[in-house]
Amino acid sequence: MALILKSTAFENGADIPVQYTCRGDDISPPLSWENVPEAAISLVLIVDDPDAPDPDAPKMTWVHWLLYNIPPDSNTLVEHMTPDLLPAGTREGLNDWQRMCYGGPCPPIGSHRYFFKLYALDTVLPDMIKPTKARLEAAMQGHIIEQAQLMGTFEQ
Secondary structure (H helix, E strand, O other): OOOEEEOOOOOOOOEOOHHHOOOOOOOOOOEEEEOOOOOOOEEEEEEEEEEEOOOOOOOEEEEEEEEEEEOOOOOEEOOOOOHHHOOOOOEEOOOOOOOOOOOOOOOOOOEEEEEEEEEEEOOOOOOOOOOOHHHHHHHHOOOEEEEEEEEEEEEO
C-alpha cells in the first residue's frame, strides 16, 4: 500500500482553516500518515508554497516548515507542534522566515497552494544544524523510498 499523508483539519485540495495561517493563530495543523514502508529508516516533512509571491506570476517556492529524521514508527504530528513535542530524534530546518518552526500560509495576493510533502528515506540524515530546503533535499538524494503529499489552499 502507498504512503498516505492526511490531516483532520482539511481535506486534500481544500482550504486550510484560518487558525493555521498568519491571519489566525499561525499554528501547525494536525498531520498523520499511514503505510510507512518497512525499509524506511527516517521520514522528512517539507511544507512549501510554489505560488509565491503571486500565483499568476510565481517567482519562487516559499518554504514554511522543514522536519527531518522523524522516526518511521511515529505516525502523527499534533496540532500546534512545538520542538518539545516533536518525536524523539526529529530535527528542524530553516523556513524562509529564517526560523526553525512552522510558519503558516500568509499569501500577499491571490489563492496559494500549500504542499505538505512526506518522504520515507532509507537512512537517517546527519544533523545538518539549521539546514535550508536545498541542503535537506541534497542530503535526501538517492535515499527516497516513497513519498506522499497533501495540498491545501489559502487566500488572505
